[in-house]
Amino acid sequence: MLPFSFIGSWSYTNPATPVAVNIPMTAKPDWFFVKDTTNWGAQSTAANPIYAEWFSATMAQGSYLALGQPSSTGAGVTTYASQGTSGGFTFIDQTNPPTFTKVAVTTVNGTTFVVATANTTGINVGDFVRLINVVGAQQISGSNLYQVTAVSAGVSITLGFAASAASAGLVVANGTTGFYQKVYPGFFLPNTLPVAYITQATQAVVYFFRQNPYTPGELVDFQIPTPYGMTQLSNLTGKSGSGPFSSNPSGAARVLSVVNSATVSSITIDVDTTGFTAFQFPTSAAFAGGASPAVCMPAGSGVVPLNGSATIPASPPGTNLADAFDNRSQYVMNIGLSAVGVANANMQVFAFKADFVNGITNA
C-alpha cells in the first residue's frame, strides 16, 4: 500500500493547433487533471475543454471527463460536461508500452513516403509507425520504425525522414495495400537503427528513417547485408585482413556531424565510400525472399571533432560523454486532443497517488 501523495505539477502552453502532450511521471497516478488557466472564467469566447480529468479506479486508458465553458452569449459550446473513451488520458510505461491495432493503408508512395489511409485517429507528428505487408514494397515492411512528419486527417500520414532519404538516393517502388501500426519505441540510447541510404563520398552521409540518437565524436559500426550493396562498410570494428570482409577498413567509423531536423535524419562519418559498391535497398521480391536489414549500431566513444572536421579535434579536446548507454524509459501520461485544451492556452497539470482505491459494493 502506497501512502497518498501529490506526485507533481506541470504546465504547458498549447500551440495554435493543439497537439497531444506527454507528461513524465514518477508513478502511475490515481487522479490526474489538467486545467486551463488562460481561459478560466474568461467568457469572451467559448472554450472546450477548460478542465479534464481521469481516475485510475473506474476509467479506461484513453478516456476522459471534461468541462467546457460557454461564451457570454452562450454560443459555441453546447455541451458543458462531456466524457469520452478515446483522445483522453493514456498512461504509458515506456518499458512495457501498449500495443496498437494495425490500420489499413491503400498506397505507399516510394518517393514522397506519403501513406494513404482513411484512418489517422491517434496519429500525431512525431509518432512512430511500422509498415506491415505492403504489397509491392515489402522491403519497407516489418520491424523498422518510421517517424511521422505530417498528418492529413483521414487522408494520409507522411514519413518525411524516409522521403529525405529518397531525395538523397533511396530507391523504393510504390507500394499498394498493407497496414501501418503505431508503435512506442524503446528508450535505451544510443540504439541500433536501420539504414535508409549511404552516399558514396569522401565523408559518407548515412540517412535514417527517423531521428537518430548519435552524437559528434561517437563511434558507429555497420552491418550491411549483401543485397544492400555497400558491404565494404560492414564490421568496421573487426580486424582488417581477417574474416570475410578482409578488404574493409579497420576501426569503427567516427561521427563527424549529425542532422536531426524536422524531416532529415543523418550522420556524416569519417569513412571514404567513393570506391565502395553503391548502397541500394533490395527489391520487394528480393527482400521477401530472405534478407536482413542494413543497420548502424553504436560502437564506442571517440574524439569530438571541431565543427565536423575529420582531422581537427574540438578545443579543448575531449571525448564524447553524450553517447553513453542510457535507459531513458520512464512513465508518461499522454494527454490526447480531447483533453489537452484549446489553442494558445496555458495549461496546468496535477497528478496524485491515492492511499487506497476501493469500490464500495454494499454501502
Place this chain on the structure above:
Amino acid sequence: MLNSAAARLGQSLRETQDALQRDNLESSASIINCVGGTNGDIPTEMTISDVDDVFTVLQNNSGEYITNIVEAELRFGTSPIGDAYGCMLTTRMIPTLYNMTGFIKKFQYPNISQTLSVEIGGANNVRFFASEQGSVSPNASMLGNDIANCFVSAKEAYKVVWQAGGKARFIYLPPGYNNDPCMLRHTAGCSFYQGQCITNDLWIQNLRSTGI
C-alpha cells in the same frame, strides 16, 4: 511476513535487472533475420541453417565460445554438443526449437552436469537459454507477426557496470514514516543502480525469428 516480502522483492529486483539487460541488447545489438524457414514471413521461423549462419558470423568476428564441448558418451538417446555460444530467448520459442532439425534437448545431452535450469537445449554450436521475460517485438515481422529477438552472444560481448554503493539494497521502514502519523504501516522496498553496455558489437547478434 517481512521475510516473505523480502523474498518477493528479491525476485522483483533480479527480474528487473534481467529486463534492463534485455532491453539494452534489444535496442543496441546488430540484427540478423532468420531466412531458412518456410513460413513465408521475414524473418522466417528459426532453422538449423540460421543457427549455423549466426555461428559463422561470430566465428568470423573472432568471438570466443562461452561453453565447452559436451562430449559423446555411451548412453542411448544422447548426442554431443559442440563448443557453443549462448543464445538468450523467449520461452515462446520453445516449440519452434523443438521442431527444428538438429536441435538436441537438454535431457538428450550426454552429461547435464554443466547446464543451467533455464537451458532447454542446443543445436550445433549454439546453446539456448529461455526466459518468459525474453525479448519479443509485437507485430514486427514483414507480415505483422511477433518477432522473437534471440540474442546469440560470444564471451564478454556485453557487460553490466555496477556503481560503487549501488548494488542491491533492501530498505525497511517501520510504522510512522511516509504520511503515517498513526503508525499503521510498514514499508519495504529495494533499490539498485545498474549500467549496461555492449563491449564489442561484433560479438553479439540479435537473431530474429518468427513462428512463436
